[in-house]
Amino acid sequence: MNKELTKNADACYRLAEQKAAQYFKSLYVQLKQKTYVPVLTEDIQSWKQNHIHYPLFSFFSRFSRGKKKSDSMGYDNYIQWLEYTGKLDNYLDRSISYIFMRDLGKALDSPDTQTRIRRVVDSLKNHLTQSTAKAREDKTETISMAGLYRLAQKEGIESTMIWVINKLKTVSLNIPKGIDAEQAQRKLIKIIAGVIMHVFEELGEGISSEERTQKLDEAIRLGYSYGLTYPFIDDLLDAKVLSSKEKKQYSDLIRTTLITGSVPELGEWTGKNADLIRYIHSELREAFEYIKDHQRPEKMKSFFEQSYVFFHSQEVDRVKNLSNPNYTNEEIYIPIILKSSFSRLIARSVISAPEDEGFENRTFFYGIYNQLADDFADMFDDMKEGAVTPYTYYMKYHDKRLDLINPFELYWAVISELIHNVYHSDTKTCEVILDRAINGLKRFKARLGVQKYNEVMDLFGSGNLKFNRLIQNMVRKADDVDFFDKLLRDHIITILKNERKEQEDFLDTIQTVRDQVNSILHIPKVDNDALSKDPIIDAANYSLEGGGKRLRPIMTWVMGVNEYGLNKSAIFPLLRSLEYMHTASLIFDDLPSQDNASIRRGRPTLHRVYSSAIAELTGLFMTQKAIEEQASLDEFDSRTVLKLIQYSAKKTEDMCKGQVMDLNSKGQLLTLEQLNRICFYKTGIAFEASLIMPAILAHAKEFEIEALKKFAYHAGIAFQIKDDLLDVEGDLTLLGKPIGQDFENNNSTFVSILGQEGAKKAMWEHYCLAVEALQEVPRNTTFLKHLLNYIVNRDH
Structure with a gap:
């Protein structure tokens, strides 16, 4: 690495370190002289007038204010x-x-x-x-995903939303064990939102809609590019994923990038995490180049300087060991001042925002306040992990090191400094900061419990008992002073946790029901049957044993058993009929006279193993077996079963019409309307039947059946669009069939008509319409919601 560049980077860090040292020194003086105490005491006494309501008014306040x-x-x-x-x-x-x-x-x-x-x-x-x-x-x-996509449509950034959804999905899949994936995902989303906020702040009143769209597109991509450093640099180097040698190699790579301004080649990676590092290197390089390309030349230097200070201060902090009792107060606090302030300075540099008078100064002094609040909230988790923070270090060594600064006292000194020296005693600033501080303690107390909280305060509040009693009085008596960002954060965390649990339940249900369905599909031979030596039953079972997804009978089972309360053994014939009908349609599709496919479900197609004649007869045989199964639904009244068979026969007719339309469209340029119709006939009808047939057996209301039909229509089209996308983007080993078949066969597809970007937009539009249709269904539709997510996110 160029020694001159390294020297310049180190000089830049030392300059920032000197500024941080001066700031720390001023805080230290306030702390030792306790000058912040009378000042904040007065502030709090004033603050409480609007936040504590005395007993005389308590009866009235319970009704007027509520709690x-x-x-x-x-x-x-x-x-x-x-x-x-x-x-x-x-x-x-x-x-x-x-x-x-x-x-x-x-x-x-x-x-x-x-x-x-x-x-x-x-x-x-x-x-x-x-x-x-x-x-x-x-x-x-x-x-929700549908809500976010609808919002993106209003702003004209659908492609950007699709891009970031796919990026977040890929990142999530590549976060290794040892890193909290949920936390990493939340942090990345938070950074994207933060950068968007900065961009919104810079948008002028007279900006055109085209420029606004462009700015928002850049904000999301820049936010992702910067946010990616948290899971894949900060979290990765903090975790126990990489070996010591790998951490050194990886850290050197990041340092070289920030000093030279370009990402070096990865070269040979000898550690066990080579595949992970190759992915991360590729993704970070793309992100880094995007940020560079969108930097104004005059801002480039400060961006790299801020990034280097941020990274190096993290590295200095990262190597600390809780078993070392000899760190000075400066060694503990100065890196925190630097990393907490420069992380926020970078967010503005990333978008090349113009100079904002006082921004850099305010941000520099503000950072440690937020960091101390976060470290206080996380002190027990940090202690468990052996991380060195001001709180964990004080907890461990306060009785052995009398020179150690009490971080809780420093926190209040920082608050006093901010209110009166940085924000010039502004009344609203004082109100908001004290609101936040008291709210943080209230949340911490609620999470920890009173006893544990009091033990913490006995330690950290012992330096100034009178002032601490005032603080605790506010925590006990003041009204809740909560904040929207905390509510939103908790709401998102709840959603992510619920989504993960629902996703796990969805996958468990899929596997459980698929196993049950697979166990009842086999068609037995009858020994005294004259045709038992005929290969048609073997051919049918060959097709059934191909390892299909079984989505259609699974949908029927979930809705029929879980939502309509039907006896699961009573609807086994219906499950068989659906899979027999679906498998028959695939056999016909694959024939040389139709799609002429050679592979289906990872195995040679039926006509390749037997013959076209046997395949044709097997398809016909299985459609008749499906009707036979429906006719054997003997636990339901005959009128209902007849209605179901009539519905089934009509849908089979429509599927045949759809296939004819598809065959007649070969080599022709279809309109989107024609393609939608063909797609519904070929795919959506099967989805519809899977939902409507159990609804018929359960005597569901007509409005519910119509809502389910609407859902099936849009889900089916979304499914087909995803299939078309996989045909150009997919992986042969995952798909179980060759890619590029539609192009070779000159088929009109959503991709050929709309292009890849247009097809993705259309898929998400149908996704949203399907979600909106579910809102009209008076049942628990969680399974169907996750089925939709599976449809648009699957890779096979």
């Missing part, structure tokens, strides 16, 4: 309650003010900032009240 907990009410209900009690405006105002101060580095006493905050509050309030009211009415989630 609700967001965690006990849920996201939507809490927003509704805030609106009902008249608290939503103040709640959003302090929340957005805090975000403007913390994430955007704004001064709250600026008239321009106040105007912008008001505009955001009004817009957010309107959105929240509408979306939560709709969520309660429709019983839907306010935050």
Whole structure:
């Protein structure tokens, strides 16, 4: 590596370190002289006037103000309650003010900032009240993939949303064991949202819709590119995934990139994590190049300098060991000042934002406040992992090292410094910071329990008992002063946890029901049957044993048994009939006279193993077996079974018509409308039948049947679009059939008509329409929701 470049980078770090040392020294003086105590005491005494209501008014206040907990009410209900009690405006105002101060580095006493905050509050309030009211009415989630995609459509960034969804999915799949995937995903999403906020802040009033779309597209891609460093640099180097040798090699690679401004070749990687590192190297290189390409030349130098200071301060902090009792206060706190401030400075550098008077100064001094609050909340997890933070180090060595600074006291000194020296005693800033500080302690106490919390305070609050009693009085008596970002964070975490649990249940159900379905599909030979030596039954069983997904009978089983309460053994004939009919359609599809496919479900197609004649007869045989199975649904009344058979026969007719349409379309350029119709006849009808047939047996209402039909229509088209995309993007080993067949056969597909990007947009549009159709179904549709997710995210 170029020695001069290294020297310049080190000089840049030393300069930042000197500034951090001066800041720390001023905090240390305040701490030792306790000058922050009388100042904050006065601030808190003033603050409590609006936050503590005395017993004389307690009876009235219970009715006028109410006291609700967001965690006990849920996201939507809490927003509704805030609106009902008249608290939503103040709640959003302090929340957005805090975000403007913390994430955007704004001064709250600026008239321009106040105007912008008001505009955001009004817009957010309107959105929240509408979306939560709709969520309660429709019983839907306010935050969902369909909702996000609809929002992207309004902004004209559908392709960007599809891109980032695929990126997040790939990242999630590549996060190794040893790193909290949920936390990493949340952090990455948070960074993307933060960069979007910075970009929104820079958008002018007269900006055109085209430029706005372009800016938002860049914001999402820049946010992802910067956010990727958290799971794949910070978390990876903190975790026990890489060996010591690998960590050194990887760290050197990152350092070289930041010093030279270009990503070096990976070269030979001898550790056990070679595949992981190759993926990460490729992804980070792409991200790094994107950021570089979107940097203004005059901003490039500061971006690299800030990135180097951030990375190096993390490295300095990372190598600390909790077993070392000799770290000085400076060694503990200076890297924290640097990494906490420069991580926020970079977010603005990433978008090449113009100079904002006072931004850099405010952000530099602000960082440690947030870091100390986070470290306080995580102290027991950090202690368990052996991580060195101000709190874990003080907990371990406070009784052996009298010179150690109490981080909880330093936290309040930082608050005093911010309110009075950085934000010039601004009243609103004081209110918001104290709101946040007391809220943080309230949340910590609720999570830890009173006894454990008091033990923590006995240790960290012992330096100034009188001041600590005042603080604890506020924690006990003050009204809740919670914030929207915390509510949203908790809501997203809950959604991710629920999604993961639902996904696990979905996959378990798929496997369990698939095994049951597979166990009942085999067609036995009858010994006294004159045709028992005929290969037709062997041919049928060969096709059935191909390892299909069995989605159709699985859908029927889940809806029939779980939602309609049908006896599972009673609907076994229906499950068989659906899979027999589906397998028959595949046999006909694969014939030389039709698609002339050579591989199906990873094995030679039936006509290749037997003959075209046997394949044709087997397909016919299986359609008749399907009708025979339906006719044997003897636990249901005859009128209902007859209605089901009539419906089934009509759908089989339609499937045949669809196949004829498909054959006649070979080599022709179809319209999108024609392709949708063919697709529904070929794919959507089978989905529809899987849902409608158990609904018929359960005597479901007509409006429910119509909603299920609508869902099946859009789910079927989404399924076919994904198939068309896999035909050009898929992996032969995963698909079990050759890719590129549609192109070779000159077939019109969604990809050939719309292009890959257009096909992806169409798939997500049908995904959204299917989700919206589910809202009309008066059943638990969680399985169908995850089936949709599977359809659009599958790789085979």
